[in-house]
Amino acid sequence: MKVSFRYAKDSHIKCDALVLPVFEDEKTTIHPVEDSIDKEIKRVITAGEFKGSLLEVCLIHSFGKITPDRVFLIGLGKKSDFNDEHLRKCGGEIAGVSSKKSLKTVALSTPHLKTLTIPISILVEGIILGSYRFDRYRQKKDSKGLSEIILTGKKDRETATDIRYRETTAKGVFFTRDLVNTPSNDLSPSDLASAAKGIKGHGISVKVLGDKDIRKKGMYAFHAVSQGSNQKPAFIVMEYRGGKKGPIVLVGKSVTFDSGGISLKPSEGMEKMKYDMAGGAAVLGVFKVLPELNLPIHVVGILPATENLPGGSATKPGDIVKTISGKTIEIINTDAEGRLTLADGIEFAKKYKPGAIVDIATLTGACSVALGNEAIALMGNKEELMDTMQRASGISGERIWKMPLYEEYRDYLKSDVADIKNTGGRSGSLVTAGYFLKEFAGDTPWLHLDIASTAWTDNDRQYMPKGATGIGVRLLINFLKEYSQ
Numbered sequence: 059m060k061v062s063f064r065y066a067k068d069s070h071i072k073c074d075a076l077v078l079p080v081f082e083d084e085k086t087t088i089h090p091v092e093d094s095i096d097k098e099i100k101r102v103i104t105a106g107e108f109k110g111s112l113l114e115v116c117l118i119h120s121f122g123k124i125t126p127d128r129v130f131l132i133g134l135g136k137k138s139d140f141n142d143e144h145l146r147k148c149g150g151e152i153a154g155v156s157s158k159k160s161l162k163t164v165a166l167s168t169p170h171l172k173t174l175t176i177p178i179s180i181l182v183e184g185i186i187l188g189s190y191r192f193d194r195y196r197q198k199k200d201s202k203g204l205s206e207i208i209l210t211g212k213k214d215r216e217t218a219t220d221i222r223y224r225e226t227t228a229k230g231v232f233f234t235r236d237l238v239n240t241p242s243n244d245l246s247p248s249d250l251a252s253a254a255k256g257i258k259g260h261g262i263s264v265k266v267l268g269d270k271d272i273r274k275k276g277m278y279a280f281h282a283v284s285q286g287s288n289q290k291p292a293f294i295v296m297e298y299r300g301g302k303k304g305p306i307v308l309v310g311k312s313v314t315f316d317s318g319g320i321s322l323k324p325s326e327g328m329e330k331m332k333y334d335m336a337g338g339a340a341v342l343g344v345f346k347v348l349p350e351l352n353l354p355i356h357v358v359g360i361l362p363a364t365e366n367l368p369g370g371s372a373t374k375p376g377d378i379v380k381t382i383s384g385k386t387i388e389i390i391n392t393d394a395e396g397r398l399t400l401a402d403g404i405e406f407a408k409k410y411k412p413g414a415i416v417d418i419a420t421l422t423g424a425c426s427v428a429l430g431n432e433a434i435a436l437m438g439n440k441e442e443l444m445d446t447m448q449r450a451s452g453i454s455g456e457r458i459w460k461m462p463l464y465e466e467y468r469d470y471l472k473s474d475v476a477d478i479k480n481t482g483g484r485s486g487s488l489v490t491a492g493y494f495l496k497e498f499a500g501d502t503p504w505l506h507l508d509i510a511s512t513a514w515t516d517n518d519r520q521y522m523p524k525g526a527t528g529i530g531v532r533l534l535i536n537f538l539k540e541y542s543q
Contacts, residue, residue: 059186060206061221063213068169069095069124071210074161075117076126077152078170079181081137082110089170094123099131111135112144113151113520117159126165130155143455145176149184150520153204157189160202168211179220180455182207186228187521187528192239226347227535231528234336234343238513238526242315242332247284247292247363250312250335254294254342254361260349261300267293277402279387280362282379283395286319286372287365293406294338294361296345301354303542307407308534311396311419312338312363319366319392320374333526334396336513337418338363340530344538351535355542358410362399366392378476381405383498388476396421397480397494404498414443414503416537417495418530419510424488426511433457434529435508437492443503450536456529458507467493507533 064071069092078099080088085103090096098118102108108116112135117128132148134140156164164185171178185207191200209217237245237253245253251266258264269290272281277293284291294312297305316334317323323331338361345359373379377389379398382405387398396419407415425435434451436458438444444460451458470482470490478497482490492506512529515522522528 059189059204061182061209061225062206063209063211063218064165065212066210068165068167068210069126071126071165071208073126073163073165073208075128075130075156076124076165076167077130077132078167079132079134079148079174080108080110081134081140083136085110089167089173091129092124095120095129099129109133113147115151115155130164140176142176142180145174145180146184146455147520149181150188150522153185153188154518154520156204157202162204163206163208164204165208165210168209177220178209178217179224182221183224183228184521186225187231188523190232190235190523192236192525194240223351226350227532230343230347230531230535233346234339234528234531235526237339237342238333238336238528240332242365245314245332245335246289247312247314247365248290250314250338250361250363251292251294254296257342257346261298262345262349263297265295267295276380276382277406279379279381279398280364280402282373282377282389283313283319283366283398284364286367286369289365291362291364294359294363296359298345298348298357300348300352301356301542303354303413304356305358305410305412306355306538306541307358307360307410307412307415308341308344309360309400309403309407309415309417310338310341311335311400311417311421312361313366313396313399314363316366316393316395317368319395320368320372321391321393322368323393330514333514334420335363336420336509336526337530340418340509340528340534343528343531344534347535353538353542355538357538358407358412360403360407362403364399366395381498385478385498386476388473388479390479390481394481394491397491400495401498404495404504408500408502412502414440414505414541415499416505416507416534418507418534420513421508422488422491422510425508428488429459429511431511431515433459434512434533435488435492436460436505437463437489437496438505439463439496439499440503443505446540447505447537449540450533453536454532456533458533461489461492463489463493463496
């Protein structure tokens, strides 16, 4: 999508719609456009057809009274309640309505927007993110979306720079959404490895370990997950050397399809389990744009990619497997497979002597029970590192909620026959999954992000259209930016 600046009066901009944001408690003092259309806006408001409530929309045809074909009123709600996320959602709403009404170009009234205390760039970001469409498998492609956002008024260097940054991060989000939305028959572990290889260069190196090398290195916990599938696993390692600080190692769960294995999931909703590689896809989304962002930091990405299927050679409940560290795991439930792949991924990450390891994973259904679809669960072993992630969350708008890792949770994971078991039962299962990973991180600074309930949406949600959300990409980029400063 093109974003441009036009130094001209709002009423003289050629576009399909001129967007005017309106607060509910200030709707009678809208910034004037031109007398002829101002009267029409006033009539609509006086008649009670537009109240300015949050995300409320009203389109008014100009009928040639001004150059824009329409005036697009978008409600901001009460000024005292307004925040960054509301503005981002307004952007998503603008994108959605524009698609339904076949609007190609919208102009944002900069004089209007400058009355806000929140950067205009957040609105632009919401529009861009909300314009995403996945129509790769449709014969008839969606051609109704926006193609250009115009900002009226004099170009502001700081705003332009921030918009470019958010445009770039959105590219990473779109790349991630495309991967997660792709069905598993077109996205096997080897296909995910090919996607990683496709973004190497510009300071990014990619290495892929195959089935034989995975076993040779002793990553039997990860390998165990792959045994029921005829698709061979791929252990993908990416590296970006943007600076001396770090490295930060990002470990993304990359189960390209999760049936649950022998502990088979219910059939209802299983088609969505192509999304179980959303953590790995988020890491790829970050690497996709790292060279363009030019962050001064050393970053490593690790994606243990596999399918989890039942079969004659599949791992069974009761099996015991050894990790790269030598620690043994009793498998109680084969549907708790993500933590097996991450255990070896985290242990492998430690060889880089990282400043921090951050794993991101669609790990537990319990995340949805605890937090719904509104927040990522955060766990970790270093408060300072969690504070950095909290700051990144405040910038990106991707909300996180810190969960405890009390030492008593270790008892939930005690095995009678191995060093640890892969699940502690239903009670506290969100945090016991995190505690399991903590055992492998050891003293290395480590964070865990559970995106199981936020990586997919069954409904359009303003700037997150139905399907893959691309959650975590903007969060991780902002985390890396904060960490590098």
